[in-house]
Amino acid sequence: MVRLLFGLGVAVVVFTIFSLVDCALFEKTRIRGVPRAVWIIVILLLPVIGGVLWFIIGRGRRSSGGARSMAPDDDPEFLGQLGRDAAQEERIRRLEQELADLDDDKPDSTDRRDGDKPGRTDA
The missing domain is CATH 1.20.5 (Single alpha-helices involved in coiled-coils or other helix-helix interfaces)
Known part of the structure; x- marks a missing residue:
């Protein structure tokens, strides 16, 4: 049981760090919802939920304006x-x-x- 809790703890820390780095290095024009600083605070205060929210809500898609691939x-x-x-x-x-x-x-x-x-x- 201790190994499982330790493994989950490591996974939470790795996911939180990955979410923080992704948020910090993400293109400013593609961040949705709230500013970058608020996303970093949410990720730190709510380790798993904040990271999940960042990837679902905060991370915007590429704009289809200029980078569209075509034949x-x-x-x-x-x-x-x-x-x-x-x-x-x-x-x-x-x-x-x-x-x-x-x-x-x-x-x-x-x-x-x-x-x-x-x-x-x-x-």
């Missing part, structure tokens, strides 16, 4: 990036084609055979 095809920024990428790929393709056309128009001095090198005489 890539629903994200306007992602879709805009696709358009920019496609335009950039098209521009690169055109520039590569222009370079290839310039290379085709210019006579190539590297097509000579070894015997045709200037300055070499076959003696």
Whole structure:
């Protein structure tokens, strides 16, 4: 029986400390109900009940405003990036084609055979 009471006491202390640390480090804008200082007092004065109340009532959820996850095809920024990428790929393709056309128009001095090198005489 003593072991059970000791184990429960340790669990209560661990839960209370966890609740206090969570409350102290929780984002201020997401705390619901009363201010943070009041939540800390409630957790300290009512060890188990205060911690349970903190997790049920005081701890607010993330706002769905800016941190909402969405599929890539629903994200306007992602879709805009696709358009920019496609335009950039098209521009690169055109520039590569222009370079290839310039290379085709210019006579190539590297097509000579070894015997045709200037300055070499076959003696």
